[in-house]
Amino acid sequence: MANKIVFRNGCLINPEKHSETITDLFVAEGKIVALESAPEGFIADEEIDCNDCLIAPGFIDLSTTLHHPIHSELSAAVKGGFTHVCVSPDSEPLLDTPSVVESLHSQAQRIAKVQVLPIGAFTQNLAGKQLAEMAALKEAGCIAVGQAYHPIFNTQLLYRALQYAATNNLLVIHCPLDPGWQDKNYVHAGKENLILGLPAMPVCAEVSEIARMIALLPETGARVHFSRLSSARAVELIAEAKACGLAVSADVSIHHLWFTETMHRSFEGYIMQPPLRSDVDRAALRQGVIDGTIDAICSAHTPHEADALLVPFLETPPGMSTLELMWPMLVMLHRELDLSWCQCLRLVTATPARILSLNRGTLDIGKSADLTVLSPIAEWAVSADTLVSRGKNTPFLGDTLSGQVLATYVHGRKVY
Amino acid sequence: MEQIDKNGRLKHLLTLDSLPQDYINKLLLLTDTFIDKNNRLRHTDDLKDKTVVNVFFEASTRTRTTFEIAAKRLSADVISVNVATAATAKGESLRDTILNLQAMQADLFVCRHGDSGAAHFIAKQVKPSVAVINAGDGCHEHPTQALLDLYTIRHAKKEFSNLTVAIVGDILHSRVARSEIMALKTMGVKHIRLIAPKTLLPAQIGASGVICYSNMEEGIQGADVIIMLRLQKERMDQGLLPSLREYHQCYGLTAERLKLAKKDVIVMHPGPMDRGVEIDSVVADGPHSMILQQVHFGIAVRMAVMVELTARK
Numbered sequence: 001m002a003n004k005i006v007f008r009n010g011c012l013i014n015p016e017k018h019s020e021t022i023t024d025l026f027v028a029e030g031k032i033v034a035l036e037s038a039p040e041g042f043i044a045d046e047e048i049d050c051n052d053c054l055i056a057p058g059f060i061d062l063s064t065t066l067h068h069p070i071h072s073e074l075s076a077a078v079k080g081g082f083t084h085v086c087v088s089p090d091s092e093p094l095l096d097t098p099s100v101v102e103s104l105h106s107q108a109q110r111i112a113k114v115q116v117l118p119i120g121a122f123t124q125n126l127a128g129k130q131l132a133e134m135a136a137l138k139e140a141g142c143i144a145v146g147q148a149y150h151p152i153f154n155t156q157l158l159y160r161a162l163q164y165a166a167t168n169n170l171l172v173i174h175c176p177l178d179p180g181w182q183d184k185n186y187v188h189a190g191k192e193n194l195i196l197g198l199p200a201m202p203v204c205a206e207v208s209e210i211a212r213m214i215a216l217l218p219e220t221g222a223r224v225h226f227s228r229l230s231s232a233r234a235v236e237l238i239a240e241a242k243a244c245g246l247a248v249s250a251d252v253s254i255h256h257l258w259f260t261e262t263m264h265r266s267f268e269g270y271i272m273q274p275p276l277r278s279d280v281d282r283a284a285l286r287q288g289v290i291d292g293t294i295d296a297i298c299s300a301h302t303p304h305e306a307d308a309l310l311v312p313f314l315e316t317p318p319g320m321s322t323l324e325l326m327w328p329m330l331v332m333l334h335r336e337l338d339l340s341w342c343q344c345l346r347l348v349t350a351t352p353a354r355i356l357s358l359n360r361g362t363l364d365i366g367k368s369a370d371l372t373v374l375s376p377i378a379e380w381a382v383s384a385d386t387l388v389s390r391g392k393n394t395p396f397l398g399d400t401l402s403g404q405v406l407a408t409y410v411h412g413r414k415v416y
Numbered sequence: 417m418e419q420i421d422k423n424g425r426l427k428h429l430l431t432l433d434s435l436p437q438d439y440i441n442k443l444l445l446l447t448d449t450f451i452d453k454n455n456r457l458r459h460t461d462d463l464k465d466k467t468v469v470n471v472f473f474e475a476s477t478r479t480r481t482t483f484e485i486a487a488k489r490l491s492a493d494v495i496s497v498n499v500a501t502a503a504t505a506k507g508e509s510l511r512d513t514i515l516n517l518q519a520m521q522a523d524l525f526v527c528r529h530g531d532s533g534a535a536h537f538i539a540k541q542v543k544p545s546v547a548v549i550n551a552g553d554g555c556h557e558h559p560t561q562a563l564l565d566l567y568t569i570r571h572a573k574k575e576f577s578n579l580t581v582a583i584v585g586d587i588l589h590s591r592v593a594r595s596e597i598m599a600l601k602t603m604g605v606k607h608i609r610l611i612a613p614k615t616l617l618p619a620q621i622g623a624s625g626v627i628c629y630s631n632m633e634e635g636i637q638g639a640d641v642i643i644m645l646r647l648q649k650e651r652m653d654q655g656l657l658p659s660l661r662e663y664h665q666c667y668g669l670t671a672e673r674l675k676l677a678k679k680d681v682i683v684m685h686p687g688p689m690d691r692g693v694e695i696d697s698v699v700a701d702g703p704h705s706m707i708l709q710q711v712h713f714g715i716a717v718r719m720a721v722m723v724e725l726t727a728r729k
Contacts, residue, residue, distance in 0.1 A: 189618070190620055194624050195594065195598070267532070267537070311509065313531070314534075
């Protein structure tokens with residue numbers, strides 16, 4: 001196995017340093033040992049030609065849902081350029097005890113693809129009634145705690161859970177949604193739904209939950225990351241909270257930057273949680289990404305088997321399979337929003353690392369060689385066969401997209 | 417799911433959204449041919465040797481019966497499956513139920529389902545030679561009801577463009593109202609009024625070119641047509657209304673209120689009615705009421721739709 005690798009002539013994207021430089025990158029013993037010129041005595045076991053390619057820190061996902069068997073999804077992650085994925089607490093099985101978390105870790109280690117970062121349950125069984133054993137969950141390797149989309153009706157309990165998370169210095173990753181709207185599938189209460197007549201969720205279902213959470217922060221000392229924002233007013237609220245100096249950060253799913261409520265015309269597309277909203281909301285989310293109000297982009301990867309989708313629209317499980325489409329979608333955004341590669345890739349590398357206090361997301365000398373080699377122009381056909389994920393639930397099925405991940409390395413080892 | 421084929425003919429009737437005015441007129445003219453000069457329904461053999469299957473995943477008496485009678489008047493073999501108590505209760509999926517019924521040589525499915533979008537889903541599952549009529553899907557649409565209402569309005573008023581039509585009640589949950597609004601707009605009705613408390617109006621309804629009233633008296637002022645909607649009892653439990661009594665007080669169609677409308681106003685209701693809640697008996701049974709006419713025309717309209725969908729093959 002090659003343990004000394006040189007990546008030749010790639011365009012190195014180092015988002016933290018705002019640098020995009022064509023140069024060589026040298027890896028030895030799992031670490032980045034030099035840039036530009038080889039360190040003394042470096043004899044490469046392997047030389048990789050990266051002409052016309054970008055080399056970026058491995059992507060870090062803040063929200064991936066896993067169901068057993070997980071092998072396909074961990075393979076899909078590295079094929080999508082990810083080296084680290086945060087696993088949502090509502091995965092199967094629920095991540096609410098140390099033994100489940102440890103078992104997930106050991107399975108992931110055996111599969112030896114992407115690094116998993118479990119998000120432990122905030123309350124036992126995610127039932128919103130009793131605090132989860134957060135200290136033990138942290139000890140077992142949870143990087144944060146969260147409730148996914150399971151409700152906590154009782155604000156006093158939420159207050160105490162935040163205090164307890166702060167006690168354990170655990171980040172809380174919160175998907176903001178008022179508890180009253182967490183019972184079934186909803187679409188945006190907007191113009192498109194005037195025709196469809198589906199159960200509708202107004203923007204205030206998101207905003208009121210963010211407001212409730214923000215109200216609790218000063219007195220609990222908790223650090224909260226709001227995941228998967230969907231509306232313009234949510235972006236405003238996060239901007240205000242940041243202006244007040246509160247310890248908050250936020251992400252948006254790549255889908256909400258691309259799609260809107262129009263996806264559901266004639267009951268097509270995939271139901272999302274939170275719903276895909278109006279073009280005004282999408283514009284505000286995009287602006288939030290550009291001006292930094294929104295810190296990161298997540299995949300919200302939610303794979304579903306084909307059988308699960310052979311039901312009427314309203315009964316389909318929400319979410320899309322995304323890990324393998326993140327890079328082509330980022331290429332689309334780069335074009336659409338005129339973002340630099342640094343700006344674009346920071347949202348899935350350096351800032352998620354910062355939010356998670358993870359010593360990753362850069363290509364500096366001495367750092368672990370967790371990186372991905374990307375072609376922004378190579379095209380590939382999205383099909384049930386080319387997707388490794390068991391979930392083929394993506395609206396891009398049948399399309400040919402630009403942007404291919406050519407290789408992914410975790411700690412200097414090729415995993416894709 | 418596209419309901420119009422490449423020759424511009426209806427394959428299925430799932431929605432009235434973007435069904436052109438010409439096409440609606442054609443269906444209304446076709447409906448005329450099934451009613452004789454004594455206002456009786458004709459008997460034809462347009463659907464001889466065809467099998468019509470009514471698949472109702474939601475309880476319904478009136479709609480199912482009118483479809484059955486319509487199919488029989490056209491000489492079709494017709495069978496009604498009450499799936500609410502049959503296969504799916506045993507765990508069979510909707511898709512399997514439909515595929516099985518299709519294998520029994522169904523030519524036309526008439527479907528009702530509690531989920532918006534279910535008819536689109538069913539239309540996607542069937543083979544190209546099989547047609548699907550949406551007989552009501554969740555809160556989405558009930559196209560034949562809207563067509564029969566258009567037929568009734570045309571019968572009483574002759575033309576559409578100068579009419580003021582008020583729809584009163586639970587617009588939010590009403591598939592009839594959704595189809596109706598689209599159909600009335602397509603027919604050129606300029607003044608469509610919706611009368612309901614804010615809890616029973618869809619978000620951003622103002623964007624659809626209708627005028628909303630939360631005051632019944634203001635809303636029915638000068639109306640040519642009043643369409644009352646059924647109020648389901650579960651709306652109280654859902655926190656949408658405090659009580660039936662208060663609803664009746666604010667939105668019930670009483671003889672007193674009816675006087676605010678035009679002298680020759682017609683009153684319609686898709687049924688089943690809850691007398692004393694959304695409508696008083698004196699109005700429901702009064703001279704302005706077209707409610708039983710609607711039922712009668714409903715059969716002819718459904719005959720027309722069935723003929724249109726099966727003639728294609």
